[in-house]
Structures are given as structure tokens and as C-alpha cells.
Amino acid sequence: MILYYSRNGSTQQLADAIANGVRKAGAEPLLRTIASDDDAASARDLALSTAELQDCDALIMGSPTRFGHMHSGLQKFWEQTSREWLRGALVDKPAAVFTSSSSMHGGQESTLLSMLVPLLHHGMMVLGIPYTEPGLQQTTSGGTPYGASHVEHAAGSRLSQHELALAEELGARVAKAAFGLRTNQH
Numbered sequence: 001m002i003l004y005y006s007r008n009g010s011t012q013q014l015a016d017a018i019a020n021g022v023r024k025a026g027a028e029p030l031l032r033t034i035a036s037d038d039d040a041a042s043a044r045d046l047a048l049s050t051a052e053l054q055d056c057d058a059l060i061m062g063s064p065t066r067f068g069h070m071h072s073g074l075q076k077f078w079e080q081t082s083r084e085w086l087r088g089a090l091v092d093k094p095a096a097v098f099t100s101s102s103s104m105h106g107g108q109e110s111t112l113l114s115m116l117v118p119l120l121h122h123g124m125m126v127l128g129i130p131y132t133e134p135g136l137q138q139t140t141s142g143g144t145p146y147g148a149s150h151v152e153h154a155a156g157s158r159l160s161q162h163e164l165a166l167a168e169e170l171g172a173r174v175a176k177a178a179f180g181l182r183t184n185q186h
């Protein structure tokens with residue numbers, strides 16, 4: 001499951017790259033967004049239902065950086081998941097996060113780390129990007145050990161080669177973890 005919000009399309013580019021990585025690992029990504037009354041780019045995808053949240057094998061969540069935090073609509077979404085929390089619906093499922101910001105040091109890391117907090121409360125197994133990925137050392141824009149990212153140097157700027165590769169790697173990593181955990185449970 002890839003849950004994201006994107007107003008202008010940058011976070012959506014990352015969501016699409018992560019979806020490609022999930023596919024390369026042999027899994028089928030489901031792209032979902034949150035209910036929103038603005039004309040967000042992410043309105044391309046359906047809003048996530050609680051049934052889908054309950055049934056997902058893994059969750060990768062993406063948000064634009066908003067003053068160093070996730071978008072308020074995603075925060076609101078988590079505040080409506082008490083029932084799933086009580087049921088332990090997400091316990092022991094792999095999770096990861098991604099973000100896009102307009103400036104290099106404008107809060108990507110604080111956004112990514114704070115996005116992990118509700119996932120940890122739900123008992124998820126959090127994954128990042130390991131430094132064995134050469135792109136982490138080579139990138140001159142986004143891509144962090146805490147999750148995939150994009151620095152939107154200009155409105156609508158495309159993902160750099162490293163941002164794209166690291167996002168795909170994160171998607172593949174989460175999908176492989178989900179396969180592994182499922183195998184061990186049976």
C-alpha cells in the first residue's frame with residue numbers, strides 16, 4: 001500500500017517511483033490518497049478505505065514537507081485509525097516513508113522521522129534505505145537513510161537519477177520484507 005498526499009505532483013512522482021520498485025520486486029502496489037477538498041494531483045488516486053488499510057501487507061507513506069512536518073490531512077487520517085490500532089491491524093507489517101520539499105535543508109529529515117511516529121504506534125516494522133545503496137553517498141539533492149525524498153528545485157522539477165533509484169529501492173525493499181514476513185508466518 002502506498003498512501004500519499006501531493007498537491008503539485010512532486011510527492012506523487014516519488015509515489016510512482018516507489019510503485020515501480022514494488023513491481024520490480026514482484027508485488028502489486030496499491031496507490032491511495034486521503035479524502036481532500038482541494039484539487040490535489042493525488043486526487044488521481046482513490047482515497048484509502050479502512051478495509052484496505054486493514055488488509056494491506058505493508059505501508060509506504062508520503063507527504064510534502066509542511067513546515068517540517070507531514071501534511072495535516074495525513075495526520076488527521078491517522079487520528080481516525082483508533083479502531084485499527086485497537087485491532088492491531090498493522091502490527092508486524094513493514095513500513096517506510098517519503099517526502100518532497102522545495103529546499104534542501106527545509107525539514108525533510110524532521111518530516112520523515114515524524115511520519116514514522118504513528119506507524120510505530122501501530123506496531124509496524126520500520127525500514128529505511130541502507131548506505132550500501134551508492135546513491136545515498138552520491139546524491140546532490142534528495143534521498144536519505146530515513147526514507148526516499150525529492151528536492152523540488154523548481155516547480156514541477158523531475159526526480160534526479162539518484163532520487164529515482166533510491167525511491168525504487170525503498171519500494172523493492174519494503175515489498176521483499178513483506179514477502180519474507182508473510183512466508184515466516186505460514
Ligand SMILES: Cc1cc2nc3c(=O)[nH]c(=O)nc-3n(C[C@H](O)[C@H](O)[C@H](O)COP(=O)(O)O)c2cc1C
Nearest residue numbers: 006007008009010011064065067068101102103106
Ligand atoms: C504550507 C506549506 C508549507 C511548506 N513547508 C515547507 C518546508 O518547511 N520546507 C520546505 O523545504 N518546503 C516547504 N514547502 C514546499 C513543499 O514542501 C514543496 O513544494 C513540495 O515539493 C510540494 O510537494 P507536492 O508537489 O507533492 O505537493 C511548503 C509548502 C506549503 C504549501
